[in-house]
Amino acid sequence: MDEGPRWLTDDEQAAWLAFRAATTLLDGALDRQLQREAGMPLAYYQILAMLSEVPGRTLRMSELADITQSSQSRISHAVARLERQGWVRRRPCQDDRRSTFAELTPAGMTALAEAAPGHVRTVRQNMFDALSAEQVGQLAAICHAMLGPLTADPAARPVPGALPGRPGPAGCERD
Amino acid sequence: MDEGPRWLTDDEQAAWLAFRAATTLLDGALDRQLQREAGMPLAYYQILAMLSEVPGRTLRMSELADITQSSQSRISHAVARLERQGWVRRRPCQDDRRSTFAELTPAGMTALAEAAPGHVRTVRQNMFDALSAEQVGQLAAICHAMLGPLTADPAARPVPGALPGRPGPAGCERD
DNA sequence: CCGTCACTGTTGAAGTTTCAACAGAATAGG
DNA sequence: CCTATTCTGTTGAAACTTCAACAGTGACGG
Secondary structure: OOOOOOOOOHHHHHHHHHHHHHHHHHHHHHHHHHHHHHOOOHHHHHHHHHHHOOHHHEEEHHHHHHHOOOOHHHHHHHHHHHHHOOOEEEEEOOOOOOOEEEEEOHHHHHHHHHHHHHHHHHHHHHOHHHOOHHHHHHHHHHHHHHHHHHHHOHHHOOOOOOOOOOOOOOOOOOO | OOOOOOOOOHHHHHHHHHHHHHHHHHHHHHHHHHHHHHOOOHHHHHHHHHHHOOHHHEEEHHHHHHHOOOOHHHHHHHHHHHHHOOOEEEEEOOOOOOOEEEEEOHHHHHHHHHHHHHHHHHHHHHOHHHOOHHHHHHHHHHHHHHHHHHHHOHHHOOOOOOOOOOOOOOOOOOO
């Protein structure tokens, strides 16, 4: 017989509330700082950041969606806006004509370079400056433990149809 | 002379990426589960949950905004929708006619009670089941450490000029 | 009393995300 | 070859959040 849900213990409840408060406030602080000083929301900054760290500064739309833990639709809308702003350019993929490349433009690279210091400063102030080196390690371990179920559970992933594992064989080569 | 921003160390960078991924995926999983099984987003569930845990199941709008770490505008829109749905009722405040009470209705209490088990199950599956008791304690300590700067920095709070402490005895000491 | 300022909450528009439906292209099978 | 299925990405509408402006109320000082 099912006992009903196992509610959270007092310790878990306390951790949960603190976790929710901290992540919510941090997200808001990062978003507001970037909007104010760089004119872009955090989600768009992360798109530019991911593109900047990849050879050719180019990724397929679906790779971008995977890396940023967001849906294809969201990426499509976001890249459309970043393209209007001149920070990203779309290019067709020759090997697989279903795919589209998103490429960071020089203007986008500049915008990212100007936004990065303020962003890192905000992350430091609200997170790492308050943590010991030991706590940083603990946090990494905790987050990796969470990523297990989170990446295994299909209901936890943004796009319903996606398989648990990555597409596997890399299809497209860039440039 | 400014050294430029202090970039993240490799350890910090690794922790940061894992933290971002874990919190983003967890948020999405919780939101999708509630939307699917209870027809409400996580933010609205939390409003109902906060109201349910308070004597009289009633809070002022601004208290609700503080507790849920959200803006007054967001609460106003959200309560408007919850009211249309019959889960919350607005009542005028006699003592201070600027204020408005938000009261959880019996229907809202029922909806919350039906949504709670699935929500707790999702939290367990994606978080606490993957963590040891020791890690739960570490996480709580880490989040409390982050809440220091996050609640101190006025730029980190949703509404500019809001009070630093909730029911704090010192309240608003500002001149 | 009056004027000024702070506080509370609402509103509408703009921006972002989600959702469902869709189209084009690759893939597998008969 | 032909068809069905899957993959990739886009689109428009609806939902949610943010932002700026606003109205009503309370608090304070002259």
